[in-house]
Amino acid sequence: MERTTLDLWVGIFVAAGMAAILVLALKVGNFSLNGSSTYPVYAYFDNIGGLKPRAPIKSAGVVVGRVAAIAFDQKQYKARVTLNIDRQYQFSKDSTASILTSGLLGEQYIGLDTGADDQMLKAGDTITLTQSAIVLEKLIGQFIFNKAGSGNHQ
Numbered sequence: 761m762e763r764t765t766l767d768l769w770v771g772i773f774v775a776a777g778m779a780a781i782l783v784l785a786l787k788v789g790n791f792s793l794n795g796s797s798t799y800p801v802y803a804y805f806d807n808i809g810g811l812k813p814r815a816p817i818k819s820a821g822v823v824v825g826r827v828a829a830i831a832f833d834q835k836q837y838k839a840r841v842t843l844n845i846d847r848q849y850q851f852s853k854d855s856t857a858s859i860l861t862s863g864l865l866g867e868q869y870i871g872l873d874t875g876a877d878d879q880m881l882k883a884g885d886t887i888t889l890t891q892s893a894i895v896l897e898k899l900i901g902q903f904i905f906n907k908a909g910s911g912n913h914q
Contacts (some may be wrong), residue, residue, distance in 0.1 A: 798844035809893030859893035
């Protein structure tokens with residue numbers, strides 16, 4: 761009888777461990793099990809840097825959606841980013857979308873700042889006011905070039 765009880769507790773412990781690993785894997789992978797409905801909005805950027813699909817979309821530090829897809833628009837020569845925003849969050853038509861970085865070298869995400877327009881974004885609308893990613897390598901290159909160009913000639 762003691763052997764059966766021990767086997768039962770080991771089984772429960774193993775099942776709980778597997779469930780914990782599954783939840784951790786979903787958290788790390790930025791997946792959600794709540795199945796909330798979203799609406800797609802599009803934004804065009806000159807440079808998306810290291811932005812990836814499933815990257816968070818944040819407004820005031822709160823995750824309000826996820827990047828659904830990234831494609832290259834051959835007519836505008838820009839990156840077309842599809843944003844899936846949770847239906848519970850509404851943003852005005854004159855909202856701005858910026859590609860930001862968490863910390864100095866952290867993950868990139870899209871920051872949404874709402875405007876003052878009375879009309880709200882609807883499914884399929886395009887955010888026209890965008891700010892591309894700041895590429896650290898370009899900034900360092902410009903800094904070095906400017907320093908070398910100004911030079912301290914004595």
